[in-house]
Amino acid sequence: MDKENDKDIVVNEINILNSEVSDNLINEDFDLEIYKQHVLSQEYGLCIECNQQNTFEDWCKDCCSKKFQQNFGNWTSENAYIDKFIQESQLNASDSFELLEWIPYNKLRNIQFLAQGGFSTIFKAIRLDGWINKWDYEKHDWDRIIEELGEQDYEDSINPKTKNPLKINEKYGLPVVLKSLNDSSNINDNFLNEWKLHLQCQYRAALYGSVLAPLMGITQDPDTFNYMIVMMKMESSLRSNLLISKYNPNDKFNNLLLISAQLEAIHKLNLVHGDLHNGNILCNGFNSVNISDLGLCRPVNQPHINNNIYGVLPYMAPEVLRGKPYTKAADIYSFGMIMWEMTSGIPVFHNVPHDLNLSLNICRGIRPEIIEGMMPEYVELMKRCWDNDPEKRPTAEELEQFFFEWDRKYPTEENKEKRISIPENEPEITYHPKTYYKSRKIDYSAKINEILQSETLADCIITEEEAAAQEFSDYEEN
Numbered sequence: 001m002d003k004e005n006d007k008d009i010v011v012n013e014i015n016i017l018n019s020e021v022s023d024n025l026i027n028e029d030f031d032l033e034i035y036k037q038h039v040l041s042q043e044y045g046l047c048i049e050c051n052q053q054n055t056f057e058d059w060c061k062d063c064c065s066k067k068f069q070q071n072f073g074n075w076t077s078e079n080a081y082i083d084k085f086i087q088e089s090q091l092n093a094s095d096s097f098e099l100l101e102w103i104p105y106n107k108l109r110n111i112q113f114l115a116q117g118g119f120s121t122i123f124k125a126i127r128l129d130g131w132i133n134k135w136d137y138e139k140h141d142w143d144r145i146i147e148e149l150g151e152q153d154y155e156d157s158i159n160p161k162t163k164n165p166l167k168i169n170e171k172y173g174l175p176v177v178l179k180s181l182n183d184s185s186n187i188n189d190n191f192l193n194e195w196k197l198h199l200q201c202q203y204r205a206a207l208y209g210s211v212l213a214p215l216m217g218i219t220q221d222p223d224t225f226n227y228m229i230v231m232m233k234m235e236s237s238l239r240s241n242l243l244i245s246k247y248n249p250n251d252k253f254n255n256l257l258l259i260s261a262q263l264e265a266i267h268k269l270n271l272v273h274g275d276l277h278n279g280n281i282l283c284n285g286f287n288s289v290n291i292s293d294l295g296l297c298r299p300v301n302q303p304h305i306n307n308n309i310y311g312v313l314p315y316m317a318p319e320v321l322r323g324k325p326y327t328k329a330a331d332i333y334s335f336g337m338i339m340w341e342m343t344s345g346i347p348v349f350h351n352v353p354h355d356l357n358l359s360l361n362i363c364r365g366i367r368p369e370i371i372e373g374m375m376p377e378y379v380e381l382m383k384r385c386w387d388n389d390p391e392k393r394p395t396a397e398e399l400e401q402f403f404f405e406w407d408r409k410y411p412t413e414e415n416k417e418k419r420i421s422i423p424e425n426e427p428e429i430t431y432h433p434k435t436y437y438k439s440r441k442i443d444y445s446a447k448i449n450e451i452l453q454s455e456t457l458a459d460c461i462i463t464e465e466e467a468a469a470q471e472f473s474d475y476e477e478n
Contacts, residue, residue: 048137056095058134065091067135068099075102082218082227085192089199096132098202100195101217103127103230108219109173110156111163117438119295121180124233126153126166126173131216131232146172175233176216185225195229197271197297205265208400210258212265213282213292234282234290238338239347239437241283246345247420248286250410255289256339257403262291263335264396267328270300274326275439276334277315278341286419287412296439301325309442314349316442318363318388322452323445329390335399336385339378340368346429353434356444363388363452378406 046053047060055061068090077083086100093099108125115122130146149171157165166173184191195215202212216230238255245251259281266273273280274296282290296310302325309320317333320326337348348368352358365388370379381402384394394402413419 059095061092061094064093064135077102077218077220077227079187079227081188081192085196086218094203095206096134097206097211097214098199099132100199100215101132103129103217103219105219105222106164108176108178108230109164109166109170110153111178112156112159112161114177117179117293119439120182123178123180123228125164125176125178127176127216127230128170128173130172130174146174149173177231177233178219179229179231180221180224180226181228182226184227187227194295194297198294200269201262201266201271201294201297204269205262208261208265210261210265211290212262212294213290231292234284236283237279238281238283238289238341239278241286242278242341242347243345243422243426244286245342247422248413249343250412251286252339252342253403253406253410254287254412255342256335257400257407258289259291259335259338260396260399260403263331264400266291266297267331267396271297272300272326272328273297273331273334275311276331276338277312277437278338278347279312279437281338287414298326300327309445310439311442312437312439313354313358313362313442314347314437316359316362317390318365319390321359321363321442321445322449327390328396329393332385332393332396332399333390335396336382336393337368339382339385340371343374343378344368344371347431347435347437350429350431350435352432354436355434356447359442359444359448360451363448 044054044057044059047063049063050060052060052062068087072087077086082102086102089098089100107128109128111123111125113121114124126149130144132142133145134143135141136143149166153166153173154168156162157167159165181187181191195218198212198215202214205211213234214232216232219228219230220226221228245255263273263276273291273294275293276291280291280293282292284290309316309323311320313321315334315337317330320330341348349358367383367386374382381394381399384392385399387393
């Protein structure tokens with residue numbers, strides 16, 4: 001395999017799963033359900049070894065699981081829960097997107113701090129051995145996706161803040177992201193819940209022709225003893241691409257189709273994402289978006305963690321802010337905010353403090369101002385998503401159908417020469433100093449309910465006074 005094109009290959013595979021529909025299927029009568037049946041019935045040829053149907057391109061689930069099983073005795077995380085989790089993923093993987101590996105820390109290079117999340121610390125790194133793609137029958141070993149490293153990688157290696165610096169004789173690797181799980185040195189089965197749910201949703205999403213942000217495996221920091229999830233490094237988050245969508249407006253139809261398909265996969269498992277916002281949606285180019293970070297994912301109507309409410313305030317539904325259980329409709333509310341952002345080009349409520357007052361206004365029904373020129377049908381759907389009444393919001397399946405049709409009607413411009421670049425004179429987004437776009441605990445539900453209830457009571461008193469005054473006025477006139 002051409003080393004320089006390996007990363008392009010895996011990104012292309014994600015894009016194919018995400019959005020490609022063969023031309024001969026598209027006609028005036030074509031609909032989403034037909035496409036789903038096409039995906040479900042897709043055949044990938046016969047396995048060279050067992051002559052049974054492959055479960056994905058160059059992937060036989062039965063044969064690959066046996067190869068993984070034969071190697072179980074050659075590695076260990078030294079944690080029984082993690083070993084079992086990784087082994088189960090390898091035995092059950094229908095393609096390379098659904099498996100994990102134990103990745104020794106010494107196989108990682110150029111480890112550098114990238115960001116501080118709400119519940120974890122994020123690093124970037126290079127994985128020397130690459131990512132499993134398929135079984136190489138000639139070499140009798142795994143074919144791995146890997147690429148030739150560049151000058152910047154060697155420059156990063158001399159940074160004094162870089163851990164495990166790249167050596168001069170190490171020429172190949174794959175960019176990855178490490179998500180360090182706080183206080184995870186004594187990890188147990190419950191602690192792995194996020195990643196179990198991620199793999200479940202990954203499998204379900206594949207049935208809808210899409211994928212969540214791919215996981216690669218687990219490693220452990222020998223200094224902190226914290227375990228770290230190793231993920232494919234995506235180019236950016238949706239937050240960084242909002243202006244691109246603003247100037248290439250057809251992008252939003254394809255992007256929102258992919259997000260709604262992935263959200264539908266989560267909801268079909270009777271789960272909620274629980275923390276959907278533009279920072280938790282990752283991008284590889286303009287036509288590949290993937291939901292990530294299922295740290296707050298849980299079964300529908302399950303109580304909040306320790307009765308605490310977590311999230312990014314501008315995307316939180318009013319009923320959640322008031323302390324009610326998180327439902328699928330709350331995810332849809334967040335989706336509506338993302339719809340607005342992909343037209344405006346700016347993060348929602350970026351110019352006001354993310355505080356009690358904003359929470360109250362959200363519960364009172366305050367929403368972002370409709371952008372001039374928005375497609376009326378789009379505005380109508382967006383307003384349904386952020387309706388104060390959860391029962392009036394559409395389902396993820398309905399959203400997927402809308403965006404499937406719009407994506408066909410308004411196709412993404414894929415010719416790079418015809419795409420519109422962000423103008424150099426585009427004003428820089430000015431954030432209010434008290435905005436906060438990371439997940440955090442929101443602990444004023446009781447105060448919100450107290451204030452809103454007092455407002456309701458005051459309205460009732462005023463209404464009664466007005467009614468009495470009207471009755472007196474009518475009496476005088478008679």
